[in-house]
Amino acid sequence: MDSTALPVAPAAEPVRERLAAAAFELFAEKGYESTTIDEIASAAGVARRTFFRHYRSKEDVIFPDHDSVLERVRWYLGSSSAADPVFAVAEATRLIFETFMAAPERTIARYRLTRVVPALRDREVASVARYERTMSDYLRGRLPDTPEAALAAHVAAASFAAAHNQVLREWLRAGGAEDAHPALDAALAMVSELMTPLITGVAHNRRS
Incomplete structure (x- = not known):
């Protein structure tokens, strides 16, 4: 041979x-x-x-195809111009989360690697930041062109990203032992409840 x-x-x-x-x-x-x-x-x-x-x-x-996922998120948000903006961002967050859940063993292995290799951890943080910017840009496009609306969009996008990251992190720390979807549902509901008055308020406070 x-x-x-x-x-x-x-x-x-x-x-x-x-x-x-x-x-x-x-x-x-x-x-x-x-x-x-x-x-x-x-x-x-x-x-x-x-x-x-x-x-x-x-x-x-090591990393999922973030470019492809980002395009899917942009497509979804682009097709959600008639939907409630907070609902659309919540569903976009869910879409991102599902990319991690699609290959749970790979996601856990990636988490272990990023904990010990700083360069990989930095790249993971940068990738997540791209999703947050995409959601913020979408919200800014649905809101008046005012400093208050821009701030609200950033706050809302960061809040949904934080909810996603917290649920994913807790699931990873537990070794993927539990179904993470109920925790995600609860987190998205909490953030949506908090962000809806903020986004609705600036949407109706248009600068003359």
């Missing part, structure tokens, strides 16, 4: 997913810093150049 031959991976599994699965297994076994791209590619049964067709770096393997 040719010892240089690549291991055979299941053909039915998408290459991108094979690479991610291999990477997380190696990160757990060897640590993030000690794992190389060549090792990830080999474990997934593909060549190094194939890795770079799907990911720009080792770091990119």
